[in-house]
Amino acid sequence: MQSQVESGSGLHHVVIVGGGAGGLELATRLGDKLGRKGKAEITLIDRTRTHVWKPLLHEIAAGSMNPDKHELEYLAQAHWHHFRFRLGSMDGLDRAKKEVYIAPFYDEDGVEIIPRRTFKYDTLIIAIGSTTNDFGIAGAREHSIALDTQDQAERFHRRLHNALVRAHTQNVPLQAGQLEVAIVGAGATGVELAAELHNTTRELAAYGLDKINADRDVKISLIEASDRVLPALPPRLSQSVELELRKLRVHVYTGERVTEVTDKGIYTHSGRFIPSSLVVWAAGIKAPDFLSQLDGLEANRINQLVVRRTLQTTLDDDVFAFGDCAACPWPGHDENVPPRAQSAHQQASMLVKTVKKRVAGKTTGLPEYTYRDYGSLVNLGKYTTVGNLMGSVGGSSLFIEGMFARFMYQSLYKMHLMALHGFFTVFLQTLARMITRRTEPHVKLH
Numbered sequence: 001m002q003s004q005v006e007s008g009s010g011l012h013h014v015v016i017v018g019g020g021a022g023g024l025e026l027a028t029r030l031g032d033k034l035g036r037k038g039k040a041e042i043t044l045i046d047r048t049r050t051h052v053w054k055p056l057l058h059e060i061a062a063g064s065m066n067p068d069k070h071e072l073e074y075l076a077q078a079h080w081h082h083f084r085f086r087l088g089s090m091d092g093l094d095r096a097k098k099e100v101y102i103a104p105f106y107d108e109d110g111v112e113i114i115p116r117r118t119f120k121y122d123t124l125i126i127a128i129g130s131t132t133n134d135f136g137i138a139g140a141r142e143h144s145i146a147l148d149t150q151d152q153a154e155r156f157h158r159r160l161h162n163a164l165v166r167a168h169t170q171n172v173p174l175q176a177g178q179l180e181v182a183i184v185g186a187g188a189t190g191v192e193l194a195a196e197l198h199n200t201t202r203e204l205a206a207y208g209l210d211k212i213n214a215d216r217d218v219k220i221s222l223i224e225a226s227d228r229v230l231p232a233l234p235p236r237l238s239q240s241v242e243l244e245l246r247k248l249r250v251h252v253y254t255g256e257r258v259t260e261v262t263d264k265g266i267y268t269h270s271g272r273f274i275p276s277s278l279v280v281w282a283a284g285i286k287a288p289d290f291l292s293q294l295d296g297l298e299a300n301r302i303n304q305l306v307v308r309r310t311l312q313t314t315l316d317d318d319v320f321a322f323g324d325c326a327a328c329p330w331p332g333h334d335e336n337v338p339p340r341a342q343s344a345h346q347q348a349s350m351l352v353k354t355v356k357k358r359v360a361g362k363t364t365g366l367p368e369y370t371y372r373d374y375g376s377l378v379n380l381g382k383y384t385t386v387g388n389l390m391g392s393v394g395g396s397s398l399f400i401e402g403m404f405a406r407f408m409y410q411s412l413y414k415m416h417l418m419a420l421h422g423f424f425t426v427f428l429q430t431l432a433r434m435i436t437r438r439t440e441p442h443v444k445l446h
Contacts, residue, residue: 012040012359015100015121017090019046019074021053022323022344023127025419029352031083040359042083043119045102046074049087052150053416054129055341058189060153061280062196063161063204064381067150069433077420088114090128093295095316100124123318123358125351126291126305130324130339133284133302139261140184144279147189159278160197161204167217168209177265177275179218184258184266185283186224187232188378191241193280194222195380198248221251221274223266225283228254232338233376233388236399240386241378248383258283285339287325300327304336309368310354311347317363320354322347330371337371341412345419346372377409385409 014034016027027044034040050071052060059065078085092101098121105114132146145156160181167179181197183190202214212218222229222245229245229252230238245252256268265275287303298306298314304327306314311328313319322328323344328337337343347369354366375398377387385406389398400408417426 011038012122013120014040014042014123014125014355014359015119016042016044016125016127017046017100018127018129018323018325019044019048019051019085020127020129020323020344021341021416022348023125024051024072024074024077025345025416026125026127026348026351027083028077028081028420029348030355031078031081033352033356034359035082040355043086044074044078044083045086045088045090045100045119047087047089048150049074050150051077053341053413055188056413057147057150057153058193058196060150061147061156061160061193063157063200064196067154071150072420086117086119088117090126091290093124093297093319095295095297095319098122098124098318121318123355124320125355126319126321126325127323127344127348128288128291128325130285130287132281133286134281135284137258137261140258140281143261143263144184144281146281147193156278156280160201163278164201164204164209164212168211174217177277179212180221180265180274180276181219181278181280182221182223182266182274182276183280183282184223184261185281186222186226186229186252186254187282188230188376190222190224190280190282191229191245192379192381193282194220194245194250195248195383198250199381199383215249219251220249221253221276223253223256223258223268223274225257226254230378233378234399237376237378237386237388240399240401241380244380244384244386248380285324291325309370310366311351311369312366320351322351328369328371337369340376341416342374343371345416377405377412379406379409 016023027042030042035042050073052067052071056065060067074085088102088105090100091103100119100121102117104112104116107113131148134140145152147153163179167174183194197220201218205212205214228238229242242252258266259269260267261279265273267273289303291305292299292303300306304325305321306327307321309329311320311322313321324339330337350367350369375387375389379385384401386401387405389400414426
């Protein structure tokens with residue numbers, strides 16, 4: 001069936017595909033600066049109706065955050081900030097015609113709600129993020145849950161809650177692995193999820209599930225192929241985090257490469273078997289597969305679009321990519337810019353200037369991106385937060401932990417919210433949550 005074509009208004013049309021942290025911030029700022037003044041038309045395309053900051057997905061999975069209170073409606077944000085939002089998933093591109101193809105959208109019953117569409121663009125910016133890379137491990141896709149989306153995080157929480165309720169009401173002893181959670185990958189997501197689960201499983205058990213002894217019955221395992229947790233971060237930070245995890249009785253297995261996942265648990269290359277009915281896969285990332293065949297654009301082995309420091313793709317100056325889905329050079333380093341929220345935020349800020357230049361007709365002398373490492377923070381829930389500030393680019397960093405580190409971690413989310421809503425709105429939202437928090441359970445109970 002022929003697709004519908006959404007024609008523009010005659011203004012320079014900027015199409016942003018992907019409403020994650022970087023894409024939504026960029027659409028919001030361009031809408032305020034260009035859309036509101038009628039200087040350009042800004043369209044944001046995303047496959048979901050709402051936005052949740054991805055670094056918070058482990059809290060949704062554990063149940064320490066209610067997503068209903070933190071998700072943002074794309075349509076509302078578009079209305080407030082003078083850009084258009086369109087629901088759908090990109091599945092193709094014609095660079096010669098400057099057209100983006102969006103797949104039909106179906107509801108949960110398989111009924112087509114939105115037909116296939118085509119969007120014409122003058123500037124295309126791809127910011128669709130990354131997905132978990134299971135490396136083709138046998139059974140990983142069938143028997144584990146990734147935490148790439150809000151739906152996946154909520155699905156894991158439902159399975160966790162159901163497992164606790166089932167264990168509470170059954171008349172037979174617990175089976176091996178029944179209340180054991182295995183997390184594959186000890187990067188930031190895996191480590192933070194392990195700590196959150198230690199807290200929330202005890203909170204859940206305290207709300208009437210008195211037949212469950214969380215310290216005895218609930219077990220959390222963290223499996224990492226490298227020789228330490230948080231292998232991408234400084235060793236001192238890794239050591240501090242692992243010490244805290246062991247205090248929480250999290251079973252940490254380093255140097256163990258997963259070879260198979262079944263409905264009963266995990267097998268590793270050393271012959272170890274870790275029983276678990278709940279497996280979270282948090283090891284490795286890759287960009288969505290379709291990017292590797294996107295009308296001839298250059299992509300690397302994990303499907304990231306290869307870009308220059310201007311964030312333009314190597315084969316098309318009108319197509320940009322940034323965030324986790326882009327392989328951006330990092331001068332002075334053998335690797336590319338790391339896939340972190342801070343790099344996507346920095347790139348979005350630079351692209352605001354870039355797009356303003358292109359709208360004004362300037363196609364040369366565009367800004368070039370230089371990654372600034374402001375450090376890393378790892379939040380272990382209510383127990384502690386550790387991190388290093390200023391990064392290690394200059395050869396020095398400041399190790400921090402405790403309340404100050406937690407404040408810095410929370411401020412990252414507030415900075416994201418302020419980029420979307422402004423200071424006054426975020427201040428009122430924070431005040432309202434502080435008040436309502438006193439009358440709500442501190443864990444999601446369903």
